[in-house]
Amino acid sequence: MDQRTKVLLLLVFIKFFLIAAETDQNDAAALRALGSSWENTPSNWVGFDPCGGWVGIECINSRVTSITLTNMNLTGQLSGDIGSLSELQTLDLSSNKLMTGPLPQAIGNLKNLSSLCLTGCGFSGPIPNGIGSLQQLLYLALTSNRFSGPIPNSIGNLSNLYYLDLTDNQLSGSIPVSSGTIPGLDMLLQTRHFHLGKNQLSGTIPPQLFSSNMNAIHVLFDNNNLSGIIPSSLGLVQTLEVVRLDRNSLNGSVPSNISNLANLHELALSNNSLTGPMPNLTGMNLLNYLDMGNNSFDISEVPPWLSSLQSLTTLMMEHTQLEGPIPANLFSLPNLQIVELSNNHLNGTLNIGTTYSNLLQSIDLQNNSITNFDPITGGNNITILLEGNPTCENTDQKTESYCNSSQSSSPNLMSRNNCLQVSCSSDQVASPKCKCAYPYKGTLFFRALSSLDLGNSSYYVAVEESLMQTFQSYDLPVDSVSLSNPTIDSFGYLGLSLQVFPSGDDRFNKTGITMIGYVLNNLSFRPPRLFGPYFLIASIYDYYAGNSEFDRSNKKVSSGIIIGAAVGGSILLLLLVLAGVYAYHQKKRAKRATEQNNPFANWDVNMGSGGVPQLKGARRFSYEELKKYTNNFSEANGIGSGGYGKVYRGTLSTGKMIAIKRAQRDSMQGGHEFKTEIELLSRVHHKNLVILEGFCFEQAEQMLVYEHVPNGTVMDSLSGKSRIRLDWMGRLNVAIGTARGLVYLHEHANPPIIHRDIKSSNILLDESLNAKVADFGLSKPKVDSERNYVTTQVKGTLGYMDPEYYMTQQLTEKSDVYSFGVLLLELITARRPIERGKHIVKEVRDAMDKTQKLYNLHEILDPPIGSGTTLKGLEKFVDLAMRCVEELGAKRPTMGEVVKEIENIMQLSGLNSNAESASTSETFEEASKGHSHHPYSNDGFDYSGSFPAPR
Structure with a gap:
């Protein structure tokens, strides 16, 4: 090794030790974890200091604030480690087509994120509900991925959002708007860009979506499956510049007040089923692109107001029922370039006149009834298409270019390369x-x-x-x-x-x-x-x-540095000593960090040494045991999957069936959080709570082992997915079982526990169709006896979430009472808590008439529940549900009071409240045939409109 190389290595060595501790340790660990899950990361993503020059990483005061890795050919998934970068402001992974899989819920932890750009990647699955927690977000671009499912209502919480682009995905469902405490896109008053085109959105465009308070400039809803009318509220958004509603299934008349959009530059309503009169657009003086083609407007003449649109460059009105002659002054518009009026009933003589626009390029009038045309001479080279008109039946004109579209010249593709004589090597x-x-x-x-x-x-x-x-x-x-x-x-x-x-x-x-x-x-x-x-x-x-x-450093090595080679050896020796000391301390530090992050690191199974979780009834399984019980986690034993990971069926050596939830990497908790959860679950024992059999915490695995509950979820039953049909008695039995499980958590667990995610998909049915409360992933213990609430980040499922908790972030047992009240309404209606933009609480409240039998709820009751003669106590059941969903927690009953009321209703209905089973229209053996959805799968969707529950 020559002296020059030694000096260069020495400089690099010095630089490494000067900056080795610059990046915040947690941020550095998170970036290393992200990098380890990706392929094709930049070659300089090595060492312990990302802020010291890693490509795509920017930092402020040792904290990572920006990750910009566009077009890097990155391969892999975005793991939950991203949620640890609490100071991150910009995340841009655009144009990495091999970045796939779902977005982790942990992305909702990036409270300082202002720009999220994932354009042109391969992400799939639902857009996580947690995105609605990013209150600083200004720019959200998820364009050209494979996201599916509904647009989360929670996006409506992004009050600072400027740019929303969800174009070119597989999103379905309706456009979400707010209802009560449920947010929606109508709340995005500061958002300028609404780009939702090229999806599978359906339903109507909600009138509530638009208002005079909005500042939108772009509304692009093209290429979807939207139906119904164009709401007149669109005309209230005075700031609009571009509106694209084309290529949908919209019908009815175009609202007349659309002409109020004086700032509009482009209006595209083509390829719908619009009817009624052609809208009068007088006053839209900035409009330069108008596409109304392929609709079924009333038969009419060419609108005279067209000649007032002085900015118009492109007019598209093919197949719109136009008739009569074409006014010559149409072609005099000073900026007009393209006129497309084919497939109409236009007739008479085509007279372009002598004052036509000098920008005019093409006029397409094919398949009309034009009888005469005097070709213009001189001037611009205008393409005119008249094939399919009577004028082209004339023998003398059949050979004219304007009568034969096949002879018309197609647009030239640009070829402006003036370097044809330059010879470049391959790929250049x-x-x-x-x-x-x-x-x-x-x-x-x-x-x-x-x-x-x-x-x-x-x-x-x-x-x-x-x-x-x-x-x-x-x-x-x-x-x-x-x-x-x-x-x-x-x-x-x-x-x-x-x-x-x-x-x-x-x-x-x-x-x-x-x-x-x-x-x-x-x-x-x-x-x-x-x-x-x-x-x-x-x-x-x-x-x-x-x-x-490195190359620049190499080129800038000067003779002064070469002279320094004389003392390089001694300095290198000194640095090696320092490096040894540093490495020793780093090793000890890493060991301490590992022990802190892994509370079981020093746990001796046989000796029960420090750090052992205080478990009551649950056991620790080894990885090899669970591997054996599930036949090496075979696909055949897989019974579900979701945001947490995969769920497997297993059989213990005793023959007992178990269900194993195996966390995937991006959903794994920290060691202490995992320890807290299993300690919490191991302390709760009640016949209406799912039993935790044990856990596994080794070989970088987190697994929870539950009892196997065979009959699916209440959600499956209500939706018909499990083919188990609960009658009125069966639903009362579900209500009493769930309520008793919650009473145990609130009043008898030590410390008391607030479940925080009560919903129909978290209530399981055992062999006798008794209810068992499951999924304690969001549960919160009340450890402060001096307060009646827990201050915590808002989590839960939209539709079931307590509005008081949502507003105050103060969690109480009454939050579970609210969710339980929504569940009661779901039990009698089998409707999703949020359906067609309406909350079930409001639907029931609006339909209720206490002077009528069954409170006049016949139309919204689920038919399998039974007839009016068998629904004894239903009115009291509804009264109880409505008390549970009072907006103020103080007005709601306790779960203990709820249990007593349900017991009274059951007695009124002639049902023993201590019964161990409920009647159904099918036996368990019949219902379980073909049942594939497992209650532990928690596939990231809930019954309230398919919103992913935050984890």
Whole structure:
């Protein structure tokens, strides 16, 4: 090894020890855990100090505040370790297509997060409800993933949100709006961008969604399955600039007050089933793109108000029942470029006149009834299409280009490469400045268009110039930009191939790639107004420059450093001694941290040494035991999966059946939290509570072992999934069993326990269809006898959550009472707590009429519950439920009082309240055939509209 190399290594060594302890230990540990679960992380993600220069990581005062790793070809899942980075403000993993799996619930712990960008990844599953906890969030872009399920109502809690983009996923269900204490998107008054296109959303557009207090500029609901009418409340949002409702199943008339949107630039309502008169858009002086095509409006003449739209560039009204002649002054609009009026009933003579717009490019009037046309001479080269009109039946005109669409020239794809003589090596591309390089590539998709002239390169030059100005303002190493190959896809989006060329070298380093991606994905680049909102799908970049920081250091080694080599040996020896001391202390420190994080680290099973959890009745299983009981965790023994992990059926050596919940990595708790939970569960023993048989805490595993409860959940029964149909007596039995389990937790457990997640999917049915309360993952002990509440972060399931707890963050036993009241209403209606945007409490309250039999609730009662003659005590049952769901906890009964009232109702109904079973319309043997959903699976959804429960 020569002296020069020794000096370089010495400098690196010195730098390592100077900065080795800079990053907060918890943040560093979280990043290392994230990195270990990914492939293709940057090569310099090594060592103990991410703040010391890891690619994509930015820090303030030793805390990690930004992770920007766009287009890194990262592979893997985002684990729950992300939730430990409490100071994180920016998370951008966009354009990593192999980042897959669900988003962890722990993302809701990032209370300082202001920007979350996951555009162009492969994430799937539901959007976690915890996103609604990110009160500082300004920018939320989950574009082009595979997210499914409903849009969480909790997003409505993001009062600071500026940009919401959920485009191009598989989201379903209705657009959520607020109801009572349940939030919704109508609460996002400061949000400017509502991008929900290219999903599977259904139902109507809620009128409540829009109001005069909103500041939205973009409402993009295109390419969904939305139905019903366009709400007139849309006309109240005066700030709107772009509205896309095209490619849905909307019907009815367009509200007349839509013309109040004086700032609108683009309006697209095409490809729906709209009827009634064509809306009068007089006064929309900024409108430049209008697409009303493929609807069933009333037959009418070409609207005269069109000639007042002085900013109009594109008019799309094909297949809209237009008739009569075309007014010549239509073509005189000064900015008009594209006119599409095909497949209508237009007739008479086509007269373009002599004062037509000098920007006019194409007029499509195919399949109308036009009888005459005098071709214009000179002037612009305008494409005119008249095929399918009587005028083209004339023998003399059949050969004219305007009578034969096949002869019309298609738009030219851009080819502005002036470097055809430049020869580049394989994979390299000649830049606009004729330099061979490896460009950053991708496709920009624009979702709002003011012109469809794909061949006009001047428009794209403006975008290129705007891009260059943006890159230069961020001091990025960009030499030039090229846009090409414009195409319009089936969703009406304009795609432009993008190439960004490096300056100073023939390729980018990883930092350059991440910064380019960040600029293009976080609204830093604002395209010219003609193009509107966009998103980027980037290609994998495989041509990174080497370790640029090391290379620069290598190039800057001076003769002064070479002279220092004379004393390098002694300094190196000193540093090695220091390194040994440092490593010794780090080892001890790591050991202490391990013991702190793992309370069982020093637990000797035979000796029962310090750190042993105080268990009552539950045993510690070894990993090998559970592996044996589940046949090596075979798929055949799998009976469920969800946010916590997978659930397996097992059989003990005694023949007893067990259910094993095996946590996946991103949902594992800290050691102390896991110890607390199993201690808590091991102390509760009641016939109406699921029994914890034991646990496993070794080989980086966290597993809970429960008794096996065979008959599914109450949710399964009410929805028909389990084929177990509970009649009135059976539902009363469920109510009394659940109530008694809660009385035990509130009054007899030591310390008292608040369950915090009572819902139909957490109540299980045993062999005799008796209720057992399960899933204590959110339970909270009341350890302070001086207070009647616990101050804690709000957690629970939407629809069941106590509004008082939600507002005050003060948890009491009365919070469980509220959830239990919702469960009672669910038992008699079999309706989801939140259905079609309405809360079950409000639905029952609105329908109730105490002067009528059964309180006039016949229409919302679940039919299998029985007829009116058999529902003895139902009125008292409803009264009890409504008392349980009073908004103020002080007005609700205790669970002890609830038990007494249900016992009275059961006696009134002729049912023994001490009975051990309830009648059903099917036997257990019949019902269990084909039953596949296991009660422990907790698949992340609840019965109240499929919202994932926070973990």
